[in-house]
Amino acid sequence: MDGSSSARAEILRGIAGAPGVAIGTAVVMGSARNTYPRRHIHDDEAAAELVRFGEAVERVRQNLREMTDRLGDKPSEAAILEAYAAMVGDEVLLEGVRKQIHIEKRCAEWAVVAACADIARRIAAVDDPYLRERSHDVEFVGERVLRALMSAAGVDATIPKLSGRSVLIGHDLSPADTAGLVTEPVVAFVTEMGTRTSHTSIMARALEIPAVVGVTDALARIASGDIIIVDGLRGVVIVDPTPEQLDDAKSRSERYTAFSRELQESRDRPPATLDGTRITLRANVELPAEAILARDYGAEGIGLYRTEFLYIDRLSPPNEDEQFEVFRAVVEAIRPRPVVLRTFDIGGDKFVSTFQLPPEMNPMLGLRAIRLALSRPEVFMEQLRAMLRASAYGDVRIMIPMVASLTELRETKRLLEQARAQVKARGQPMAEHIPLGVMIEVPSAALMVDKFAQEAAFLSLGTNDLIQYALAVDRTARNLAYLASPFDPSILRLVSSVVRAGMLYNCPVSICGAAASDPLCATLLLGLGLRDFSMESAAIPEIKEAFRRVKISEAEAMAEEALACTTADEVEHCVAGVLATKFYDLLTGER
């Protein structure tokens, strides 16, 4: 940071993945691929190259084992690393490398890259999403072996050796990369892939470091050693900043830290509106480790546990006992507060490596979530039994995703009863009564909500999907994101009718979509009658503070006005008009 006036000050824009502002030195991941030696070898060198390869494989395995040990109480991340460790020794990879060394006469580094490229090519030729996932894994494992080979010190780390305040730059950061960062001096992430709900963003928020994701040309514009500013509040990255930009970033970072500390201090204050109406704020979690974080942020339980994260990056689904142990740990960490365990929502844009799904033209409209679960009852029953067994250790509620018809709810009830009988027959303990709720995230379910409210124990609005399906906008399409607005009047009407049905039939209604973590949108939802919100833990202090500043009558009047609007822009304008000044600091992270 020499403060020279010839700074490049290049501004890259992406998506604000995790809040905060950090300054650090860029460490570009995956660059080994561009710099590895390409050398033809003599016949008499082949044996030595194979030995080097074997040693590198052993080092990678050892390193993955050490990372697994370091993770200790994080079983799902550990399972990912174990799966990678198994793949390092994969026969197909070994055979490919042997061929490259002996027949093509290439040095070990070149042999690894060529063998991996060959495997990836063969996998890509097969039109199977399961195998496509594996090609990603092959790439990951190959990169790691390559780094081990290239490392002069003979040490392979998950990431290059870090010293000082480092900002990791990658095309994508795998769960194994981020899990390995727990003890490293990493101050921020920047990735080319990803959205606010992608794994990198979730992990950055869990580690409480800023992240900007979806920076499409990050690897082309940032080199290792560059000083960069990562602004996770605005979704901006500045490469080689000017002294003024550095000063500004430092003070913004300090302001944000002070501001979030202040919000954190309100942790033990019960959430309520200005006029004293009590609200419930719960946490959405993806990884078991986040349960502790949820408690630290003052969550009154877990309103959405996305159990599909237990199935990612592994070759076979987790069995009943494995899932039971994870659920029990989460339930015990949160009790006496409730934990809503959502049955796996796999398919669509979610990871599929443990299921061999047929190729689909429209995966979002395909074999996803409850549809997949009901089509694989043996896998579904393992999960249901694990959930039932966890209920002996705290307040467990079960929720099913992407329900489109009452048949799916009734069929799940039937399977749940069967699972209960099986657990009981084994003499294993479980709670007498376990509520079974449904997510309202498909328009058909929202339209039939009066019936669902009479048959389900509770309803939870999944606005991420409800918006996608009601407005016909792919939730992963960055270029259409402007159309997927939670402020769209059609969405407000759907939400309002769900809330009214809940009241009429005395069925609790909550919301767990990302709309709940936006101060403006959450206040609008409050005005529409919602009192029970679930969101990423880090958003809880902010939403609590937002609610403390409004009266219910004020939010209701605003919601009434919004319901009469004709477009999303009009609604947003109406809401901002009422709240922008009141929420200025919450919206900008500044005083």
Ligand code: PEP
């Ligand atoms: C939703 O769709 O709003 C939701 C909470 O579920 P997910 O984001 O996991 O699909």
Ligand code: MG
């Ligand atoms: Mg959903």
